[in-house]
Amino acid sequence: xxxxxxxxxxxxxxxxxxxxxxxxxxxxxxxxxxxxxxxxxxxxxxxxxxxxxxxxxxxxxxxxxxxxxxxxxxxxxxxxxxxxxxxxxxxxxxxxxxxxxxxxxxxxxxxxxxxxxxxxxxxxxxxxxxxxxxxxxxxxxxxxxxxxxxxxxxxxxxxxxxxxxxxxxxxxxxxxxxxxxxxxxxxxxxxxxxxxxxxxxxxxxxxxxxxxxxxxxxxxxxxxxxxxxxxxxxxxxxxxxxxxxxxxxxx
Amino acid sequence: xxxxxxxxxxxxxxxxxxxxxxxxxxxxxxxxxxxxxxxxxxxxxxxxxxxxxxxxxxxxxxxxxxxxxxxxxxxxxxxxxxxxxxxxxxxxxxxxxxxxxxxxxxxxxxxxxxxxxxxxxxxxxxxxxxxxxxxxxxxxxxxxxxxxxxxxxxxxxxxxxxxxxxxxxxxxxxxxxxxxxxxxxxxxxxxxxxxxxxxxxxxxxxxxxxxxxxxxxxxxxxxxxxxxxxxxxxxxxxxxxxxxxxxxxxxxxxxxxxxxxxxxxxxxxxxxxxxxxxxxxxxxxxxxxxxxxxxxxxxxxxxxxxxxxxxxxxxxxxxxxxxxxxxxxxxxxxxxxxxxxxxxxxxxxxxxxxxxx
Amino acid sequence: xxxxxxxxxxxxxxxxxxxxxxxxxxxxxxxxxxxxxxxxxxxxxxxxxxxxxxxxxxxxxxxxxxxxxxxxxxxxxxxxxxxxxxxxxxxxxxxxxxxxxxxxxxxxxxxxxxxxxxxxxxxxxxxxxxxxxxxxxxxxxxxxxxxxxxxxxxxxxxxxxxxxxxxxxxxxxxxxxxxxxxxxxxxxxxxxxxxxxxxxxxxxxxxxxxxxxxxxxxxxxxxxxxxxxxxxxxxxxxxxxxxxxxxxxxx
Numbered sequence: 001x002x003x004x005x006x007x008x009x010x011x012x013x014x015x016x017x018x019x020x021x022x023x024x025x026x027x028x029x030x031x032x033x034x035x036x037x038x039x040x041x042x043x044x045x046x047x048x049x050x051x052x053x054x055x056x057x058x059x060x061x062x063x064x065x066x067x068x069x070x071x072x073x074x075x076x077x078x079x080x081x082x083x084x085x086x087x088x089x090x091x092x093x094x095x096x097x098x099x100x101x102x103x104x105x106x107x108x109x110x111x112x113x114x115x116x117x118x119x120x121x122x123x124x125x126x127x128x129x130x131x132x133x134x135x136x137x138x139x140x141x142x143x144x145x146x147x148x149x150x151x152x153x154x155x156x157x158x159x160x161x162x163x164x165x166x167x168x169x170x171x172x173x174x175x176x177x178x179x180x181x182x183x184x185x186x187x188x189x190x191x192x193x194x195x196x197x198x199x200x201x202x203x204x205x206x207x208x209x210x211x212x213x214x215x216x217x218x219x220x221x222x223x224x225x226x227x228x229x230x231x232x233x234x235x236x237x238x239x240x241x242x243x244x245x246x247x248x249x250x251x
Numbered sequence: 252x253x254x255x256x257x258x259x260x261x262x263x264x265x266x267x268x269x270x271x272x273x274x275x276x277x278x279x280x281x282x283x284x285x286x287x288x289x290x291x292x293x294x295x296x297x298x299x300x301x302x303x304x305x306x307x308x309x310x311x312x313x314x315x316x317x318x319x320x321x322x323x324x325x326x327x328x329x330x331x332x333x334x335x336x337x338x339x340x341x342x343x344x345x346x347x348x349x350x351x352x353x354x355x356x357x358x359x360x361x362x363x364x365x366x367x368x369x370x371x372x373x374x375x376x377x378x379x380x381x382x383x384x385x386x387x388x389x390x391x392x393x394x395x396x397x398x399x400x401x402x403x404x405x406x407x408x409x410x411x412x413x414x415x416x417x418x419x420x421x422x423x424x425x426x427x428x429x430x431x432x433x434x435x436x437x438x439x440x441x442x443x444x445x446x447x448x449x450x451x452x453x454x455x456x457x458x459x460x461x462x463x464x465x466x467x468x469x470x471x472x473x474x475x476x477x478x479x480x481x482x483x484x485x486x487x488x489x490x491x492x493x494x495x496x497x498x499x500x501x502x503x504x505x506x507x508x509x510x511x512x513x514x515x516x517x518x519x520x521x522x523x524x525x526x527x528x529x530x531x532x533x534x535x536x537x538x539x540x541x542x543x544x545x546x547x548x549x550x551x552x553x554x555x556x557x558x559x560x561x562x563x564x565x566x567x568x569x570x571x572x573x574x575x576x577x578x579x580x581x582x583x584x585x586x587x588x589x590x591x592x593x594x595x596x597x598x599x600x601x602x603x604x605x606x607x608x
Numbered sequence: 609x610x611x612x613x614x615x616x617x618x619x620x621x622x623x624x625x626x627x628x629x630x631x632x633x634x635x636x637x638x639x640x641x642x643x644x645x646x647x648x649x650x651x652x653x654x655x656x657x658x659x660x661x662x663x664x665x666x667x668x669x670x671x672x673x674x675x676x677x678x679x680x681x682x683x684x685x686x687x688x689x690x691x692x693x694x695x696x697x698x699x700x701x702x703x704x705x706x707x708x709x710x711x712x713x714x715x716x717x718x719x720x721x722x723x724x725x726x727x728x729x730x731x732x733x734x735x736x737x738x739x740x741x742x743x744x745x746x747x748x749x750x751x752x753x754x755x756x757x758x759x760x761x762x763x764x765x766x767x768x769x770x771x772x773x774x775x776x777x778x779x780x781x782x783x784x785x786x787x788x789x790x791x792x793x794x795x796x797x798x799x800x801x802x803x804x805x806x807x808x809x810x811x812x813x814x815x816x817x818x819x820x821x822x823x824x825x826x827x828x829x830x831x832x833x834x835x836x837x838x839x840x841x842x843x844x845x846x847x848x849x850x851x852x853x854x855x856x857x858x859x
Binding site: 202 | 299304305307333334335336337343344347349438440441443444447463467534535536537538
């Protein structure tokens with residue numbers, strides 16, 4: 001299946017790049033730099049130590065908020081999905097908070113927390129955790145009652161049912177939540193950095209000041225590559241760790 | 252059947268939980284300890300200064316003062332310079348006590364004062380403004396023409412100093428400002444692009460950007476604020492009266508202004524030094540890399556036409572500021588009830604000038 | 609000596625009685641079919657015996673021990689849809705009951721391998737459930753129930769979801785395995801022929817609320833042969849039960 005879609009994928013990318021090139025030549029680099037110009041800017045950016053420092057700053061700060069969001073969000077989501085009381089207490093908050101966009105809370109968080117690690121971590125956490133909570137809750141609620149009953153009929157205790165049925169049933173969905181959550185976290189981090197003009201968001205701000213859009217597009221392409229490779233890596237890990245799910249969904 | 256040689260799920264979960272825990276604890280460690288290497292490198296007091304997110308040619312002396320001159324003054328480390336994208340937030344944070352000083356804009360600072368905040372303007376980030384209003388001369392050649400066509404002008408934010416300046420310029424020309432649509436567009440790069448794309452009829456931008464844009468088409472300057480109003484104050488150094496109460500904070504204000512004044516004087520007298528600062532502190536790559544053919548005229552405009560870096564900040568007086576107030580009133584940005592002499596406080600500038608002599 | 613004794617069990621769902629004061633006895637090595645129209649309550653009775661559904665009143669004694677409302681202990685259950693755990697291989701599914709009981713890994717996998725061979729699935733130890741056909745999945749389900757060596761096997765329409773050919777094959781397989789390891793069986797079905805072919809004794813249930821219309825001792829000798837389905841006595845019994853059920857429904 002991969003063998004069949006790869007040439008088609010490449011064809012699609014080449015076509016799009018061709019269109020982009022034509023449009024860029026027509027509009028000029030101040031409005032739409034061509035892929036060739038963006039590639040040139042990409043080369044310059046990749047040899048700039050300031051770029052790697054900015055990328056590193058963004059990634060490690062984001063990872064802390066992201067990991068905290070998973071560490072809190074997954075258990076909370078499971079608890080909400082499996083326990084009506086927890087659900088009743090947390091769900092209104094989750095439903096309200098999940099619509100919060102990073103841009104809406106960043107100004108407030110800057111005033112409350114400054115602009116250091118706590119601020120970045122908090123923004124990433126707040127934007128990501130509710131997504132994780134809500135998707136894990138849905139998955140936990142959807143765990144097949146029949147399979148839970150199978151375990152009960154074999155005399156499995158509460159703990160055993162949790163360990164042998166609920167956790168493995170949730171595993172693929174937790175991996176999906178982690179993957180999509182990563183994209184949410186990255187977006188929130190970039191937004192936060194743009195407000196305080198630090199790290200990668202600062203680079204994006206500065207590139208926006210240049211009349212040529214080539215450096216801006218190059219930075220956006222790099223961000224896409226980071227996001228796509230991270231999610232591809234996580235998908236690969238998920239497939240290795242949950243082969244039953246992977247081979248079932250491939251069919 | 253390649254999926255049979257899979258990682259054991261529980262083994263994987265164990266590894267994942269371990270890594271997560273380690274990362275989480277590591278993160279907590281960093282949170283509680285703070286950015287350790289930075290703290291150790293500092294000797295002396297670290298001031299928190301909010302500035303604009305982007306540094307244009309006119310902002311460079313202020314940036315150089317903060318990042319390289321202030322740390323040379325005994326007792327002060329490199330300040331925590333905090334770029335801020337939303338201009339009104341610069342003053343807001345200072346008023347909220349989250350920052351020591353703001354490199355803020357006049358409009359939001361005076362508006363905050365009218366709303367009852369105890370703000371003090373203690374210095375200039377630069378004098379006047381380097382922003383000009385540019386249009387595509389192939390399409391429109393004057394503000395009158397834009398008004399007749401019901402045209403659109405993009406500004407950073409409605410109510411900011413450039414918006415007020417534009418409204419003032421329109422009223423001076425006896426044009427009803429309501430005939431022009433003002434829209435908000437954050438970055439001057441985006442505004443330039445909107446102009447190129449023909450989405451707007453005119454936009455404010457810095458002189459160096461106007462010069463760069465002129466190489467790409469028939470883009471001409473419609474309004475130079477300093478020709479309309481002499482001195483059009485835009486960015487100032489502000490803090491709160493309450494913050495200034497302790498003596499060590501008063502001393503800090505003087506130290507900060509000494510650094511700014513030194514930077515102003517060096518910029519005026521030494522083009523080579525200024526060029527070096529631009530290469531270090533300007534935000535735009537194009538400006539950083541600008542050669543003499545581009546930068547020298549910019550420097551001359553800034554130091555001679557605009558007089559952006561007065562050696563003693565001598566223009567910073569309540570009387571000079573008072574000249575702008577009627578324009579702000581007409582633009583509806585201020586009600587005009589302020590006692591400027593209570594807000595503009597030259598005490599610290601004067602002390603700094605004396606100490607530098 | 610193994611013995612199941614169900615005494616005066618009643619159950620109502622939301623005020624509507626499903627079972628009223630039902631009792632039954634199963635002797636060691638006896639195969640009993642619970643036959644009745646769909647939804648009559650015979651499955652509920654099975655689940656009460658299994659402990660998955662609490663009875664409103666009545667007691668269940670297995671080998672003299674009161675197991676009312678408890679799951680596990682001596683009972684193996686085969687579910688209608690096999691209900692295998694999708695994240696466990698065939699072998700790990702069969703070993704599930706022993707794992708819950710705390711049997712060591714080597715021991716339980718050896719046992720599981722034995723029963724997987726017994727149901728004709730040697731070589732499929734590492735297959736995922738979704739890779740198996742419906743019939744093969746139910747073989748795993750049967751092996752899973754046998755693997756804990758229960759004294760009582762509970763089967764809830766285990767072949768109801770299979771096509772006719774597969775069902776015939778599995779009936780023969782079940783008879784073969786059961787004759788090698790005789791234990792008490794309660795087999796819920798609405799197939800008259802299936803009940804006659806498999807059981808020593810048939811309890812014919814009425815429509816809801818279920819009560820036993822008639823108890824039929826199946827007179828055919830074991831081992832049972834496919835040819836007995838053409839025996840006039842078989843056909844007579846079949847018609848008799850059919851009339852009984854039809855009469856009850858229209859009563």
